[in-house]
Amino acid sequence: MKRYVFALLGAFSLSACAQNPGASDTAAAATPATPAPAAIEAPAGSPAAEARDAILSINPRVSIESVSDAALPGFQEVVVSGQVLYVSNDGRYVLQGSLFDAREKRDLSQAGLSKLRQRLLSEVPEDQRIIFAPANPKYTVSVFTDVECGYCRRLHEEIAEYNKRGIAIEYLAYPRMGPGSDDFRLMESVWCAADRKKALTDAKAGRRVDSKACENPVAAHYALGQRAGLTGTPMIIAADGTQMPGYMPPDQLLEALQRLDGEAAGGSR
Structure with a gap:
């Protein structure tokens, strides 16, 4: 039994691609994280x-x-x-x-998670994100990203197309290989770079990024992703906390965001 x-x-503290099995427990324990929620x-x-x-x-x-x-x-x-x-x-x-509500045709479990993600993301200051945005965005999504993930790289290759469609992309760090890994240190170097946007673009393209150390939010973002239920990168989250089903091309993401808008408008009537 x-x-x-x-x-x-046992699954409560795990995320499908959260930790490289080879990453040292010592390194993970030494990495600062976001505070655990207060007791209910x-x-x-x-x-x-x-x-x-x-x-x-x-x-x-x-x-x-x-x-x-x-x-x-x-x-x-x-x-x-x-x-x-x-x-x-x-x-x-x-x-x-x-x-699942068969009458309304919707997953009720996602409502609580959406509220949680919305609350957690509201606690991340703008200066801790790497933002690619058009002048007047119609939509803003938060994206937990990794520099080694193939679909994360594909999304970033199309960043200008997302922006053309009025979508702002706000990146948070989620190095899938876990604390203590080269991947983790590379993302810290990206967040410590003088030009974070260039450093992130270079890292995703496989170009060299100077190794740098500073006070950075990578460990906090990593812990936040686990609390938000991250199971893979890129994790795209709409402004209302809705999680998108992984990587989505620009047109598909725009359609999904427009649909969310329509559902919200319909629910308010």
């Missing part, structure tokens, strides 16, 4: 408290981002390490997976 519990909660406060005996305590009883080391009433009657929605769980109000049962 215990192996099923570990399978459930709830009145003793309340459904939120029961749900929180149920998760912590299985793994006391996980960081719970939020607990709220779920759309599923009798359950709480718990967001943990970028994943959504449903815990019965008495704390006995835990469900893992998407909650």
Whole structure:
């Protein structure tokens, strides 16, 4: 029975391409990260408290981002390490997976994650991002990127096309090989460069980037990506926290953002 519990909660701290198995644990531990969320406060005996305590009883080391009433009657929605769980109000049962509304044809699990991503990204100052934007952008997306990822490079090769369509790209760092890796150090050098935009473009094109050290946000971005539920790069997130399905060519991304706009307008009427 215990192996099923570990399978459930063992995934809380993992991301599919988050860490190179060869990266040293010492280096990872030495790398500063964003602070873990504060403990969720709830009145003793309340459904939120029961749900929180149920998760912590299985793994006391996980960081719970939020607990709220779920759309599923009798359950709480718990967001943990970028994943959504449903815990019965008495704390006995835990469900893992998407909650799909067949009538509305939408994944209700994504709503809580979108709010979380929106909140986390709002805490990242503009000067910690590398921004490629047109003069008057119609849309702005945040993109967790890596310099070694093929689709990240492809997206960046088309950066001018995204900008022509009125889309601003705001990059955050997510070196997939993990803390202590050459990939991680290269991205730190990019963020420490005098001209970050040129350095990022050079790194993605395989050109040499001078090694530099400074106070930088790469470790914080990496930790943030894990909390936001990152499973692959590039991770494209719309202004409302909606995650796009990986790399999207300029026209497809524009269509997706326009569709989100239309859905938001329809929902407000």
